[in-house]
Structure formats: structure tokens, C-alpha cells
Amino acid sequence: MIIPPIRFHTTYRAMASLLSPAGNRAALSVLIYHRVIPEPDALLPDVVDAATFTQQVLALHTCFNVLPLAEAIERLIKHALPERAVCLTFDDGYADNLTVAAPILVKYGLPATCFIATDYLEGGRMFNDTVIEAVRRAAPITVSLDSLGLGQYDLSSAAKKLAAIDHLIAQVKYLPAAQRLERINQLTAVLTNEPLPTDLMLTGGQVQQLAAMGIEIGAHTASHPILTQLSLTEVRDDITRGRARLESLLNSQIKLFAYPNGKPNTDYTADHIQLIQDLGFIGAVSTAWGCAHSTTDHYQLPRFTPWAKQPERFIQQLLRNLLRRQTIPSLLTRSINHH
Numbered sequence: 001m002i003i004p005p006i007r008f009h010t011t012y013r014a015m016a017s018l019l020s021p022a023g024n025r026a027a028l029s030v031l032i033y034h035r036v037i038p039e040p041d042a043l044l045p046d047v048v049d050a051a052t053f054t055q056q057v058l059a060l061h062t063c064f065n066v067l068p069l070a071e072a073i074e075r076l077i078k079h080a081l082p083e084r085a086v087c088l089t090f091d092d093g094y095a096d097n098l099t100v101a102a103p104i105l106v107k108y109g110l111p112a113t114c115f116i117a118t119d120y121l122e123g124g125r126m127f128n129d130t131v132i133e134a135v136r137r138a139a140p141i142t143v144s145l146d147s148l149g150l151g152q153y154d155l156s157s158a159a160k161k162l163a164a165i166d167h168l169i170a171q172v173k174y175l176p177a178a179q180r181l182e183r184i185n186q187l188t189a190v191l192t193n194e195p196l197p198t199d200l201m202l203t204g205g206q207v208q209q210l211a212a213m214g215i216e217i218g219a220h221t222a223s224h225p226i227l228t229q230l231s232l233t234e235v236r237d238d239i240t241r242g243r244a245r246l247e248s249l250l251n252s253q254i255k256l257f258a259y260p261n262g263k264p265n266t267d268y269t270a271d272h273i274q275l276i277q278d279l280g281f282i283g284a285v286s287t288a289w290g291c292a293h294s295t296t297d298h299y300q301l302p303r304f305t306p307w308a309k310q311p312e313r314f315i316q317q318l319l320r321n322l323l324r325r326q327t328i329p330s331l332l333t334r335s336i337n338h339h
Contacts (some may be wrong), residue, residue: 013063016084019322026081027322028072028292030086030285032303033092036101042158043136043165050100052309059311060086061108068111070255073283073298088112089285091258093202098210106213107325114210115258118245123198130184130196131168133225135161137192148186177225191218193279204249212332218256219243226261227268236275255282262287273299290324
């Protein structure tokens, strides 16, 4: 294991304290992950593996104060954050959050929050993972999806399969949910006859295990819809259904929410923010880049993913993100009522 030198610790910790002081001028960085996989995967180049995640956790443990998200929100509102405040979050509810990420977090004593879309528990699979796994199993040839209006794809190498995956996901992502599911099933039938994995997502029992390990559980809807594609009544039903499932599993209140996909204006609006507040959540996270400060709307906290694999570059990117604390124009502007 590569341990960063002492100068790495002291220099970057001092810089973090300058950019993220305690109290009224505090800045809160919230990191977003989805998966942590055991080994690198050519078709998942943006997903961190266990060794890389361990190095990131070590760097965070050394240079920052990692807080549970619920506590961080409460302290942000009260202007009582410590210096160098960071939270770790995971979206969707992947099984490797428990099997790979959680043991590393527990080993180094770092808290985290997992936001879970409950319809995918017990063997479900998200649409993007269906595309990835279908292309993974496809023969290394040129495949025509012209009949589906999706074009032709050269799948002769891992790099070309990755390009096909990115293009296919982009084409179907914002289709209405029923149409997207139909299109995904159709392209899967063309690409492969092999069964696709049914163990990518958590089970209900695994959610309970995560909570027992001290991982905070948050709501992420039931079906992971693009909220702007549904009526407000449908959005409310989906959110409350997902939250109720988690509360039934854990016998405790679910207080935090993550907007599916999470882009302000595109994926959620001010109406959805107000709904989350009305439903009694104490805070919510977006995928807008940046960090939060005392005037940030805690019902749409920005998040950030440093993508560098090397620990020093990882911390440098996190520090650079702290410079975004002055303005976050991508977030929706609304009247904030701090409770």
C-alpha cells in the first residue's frame, strides 16, 4: 500500500483549512460515488476499484474531517461546521457498497451515506447496467441496431464496446420510462442470449447490514425516475413509496434525499425541492458541482467527484473544487427557510 509522505499530509491539510475554515466561513464538500468494484474493469473506467478507494479514504482521513451527512447539514445551518468538512455519499444502492466499500470505510472509521432506489432491491438492475452487461456479453463483431433506431456498433474491442455503451446510454436515458425499458429489452435481445447479472444491487437484508455497520441510509425514490418527466403527484408517490420501504426495513426515519440524476432544472425543479421539504426531509443532495456554505440551500447541496486515481491528484481536485464556494450558478435559486 502506498502511503502519502508527511509533507503531503501537512501541506494539503493546511491548504484545506485555508479554503474550508470552521464556523461562519465553513465550506462543506460532499463527494459522490456509485460503486466501488473489487478490481479495475475496462467497461467501467470511471468506477473506482478497492485499491484506489482505499487510497482515497486514507487521504481523506488524513487531510479532512469526514462527517455523517445529517450531522453536517445540521452544523452547516448552525454555522458550526469544523474546518475541512467532507461527507461521502453513494447513490443507487449497489451491492458493492456493502461488500467492498463499507469494510474499507469501517476500517478507517469514516462515515458515509447510501441513497437507495428501492425498486432495484432483490435482484433488480438499473437501465444503464443492463446496457453495460449486454454489451459486455455481445460477440466482438459489428452489430446493427438500426431496427431500433439506434445505429450500428463495432464491438470488436473493449474500447469500442465502451464507446458503444456511452452512446447507447445517452440515446435512451431521457426516454419516458416505459419506452426506455422496452428499448433496453429490445437491444439486449439483439446483443446477447446470455443471462445478465441479478446481484448488482443490494437486497433488503444487505441494506440492514449496511445500517448496522453505521452507514447512513437515505432515500433516492423507488423507481429512480427523472422527476421532471412525472407529474408532481407521481413524484410524491414514488418518493414516499421508496422512503416507506426503507423505513420498514430499518425501523427508523429516513431523513435525507438524493435527486435521481440530480441536475438542477433538467432533472428536478423548485417544485420538487419544495416537495422534499414538505415531506419532512432535513436535506437533499444534487449532482451540481461545487461545495456548500452557510447560504447554500440545504435541499439541493452540490456534490463533487474527484476522478484522479493518484491520492495527491485526488486531494488537489478536491481543493480546487473548494474554490467554487463563492458561486454555484447551476443551482436553482429559491427562498431558503432554514429550520
